[in-house]
Amino acid sequence: MSQKINIVCVSGTREKLQMAAMIASVAAAIGDEVSVFLSMNALPYFVKGRTIDAPAEGELGVLMAQKGVPPFKQLFQQAAELGDAKLLPCSMALDLMKISKDELDPEIGPPTGLTRFLSDAEGGQLLTF
């Protein structure tokens, strides 16, 4: 049975973005309906042309910088491409950053407000990172 998984990304640290991306990609791969809401410090990583590395919070984040760990952006992209996951930028965060949807990576979906996100999330699981 497929389920509905809603992920809220708030933190800009490597571990949290990685865990969120892992869950999004694996859930999307098994056919779950996945929506990822990108807000606060998680959103700037999805601005086109930005290549800043997410800082590690601790030991595992440092270990994750090694070769062979799929980067979180690649996992989010695969979640969208292979499993139809929706990657939704928070409209408030876009306003604060004074940028439009066109300045975000192409796999990012339409700007979404909380009301819409919460109403779509109804009945599913909600995970926050």
Add this chain to the structure above:
Amino acid sequence: MSESKIIDARDTFCPGPLMELITHMKQANVGDTLELLSTDEGSGADVPEWVHKVGHEIVSNEKVEGVWHIKIRKAK
């Protein structure tokens, strides 16, 4: 004519091997066999879990000298 293909995902960490398999699975034809090579310890249990969940078929699954060899037939 069904094909057989090896996907070498050694030295990538979870969920890298699964994602590589899925990418190739999308491009494969029904009846094709894909053999995934993975050094990620969780792959031996996790990949078959995905295969069963989405309805493909495990042909064989064994660990040889630290490398998982998982053969999957695309069933749909």
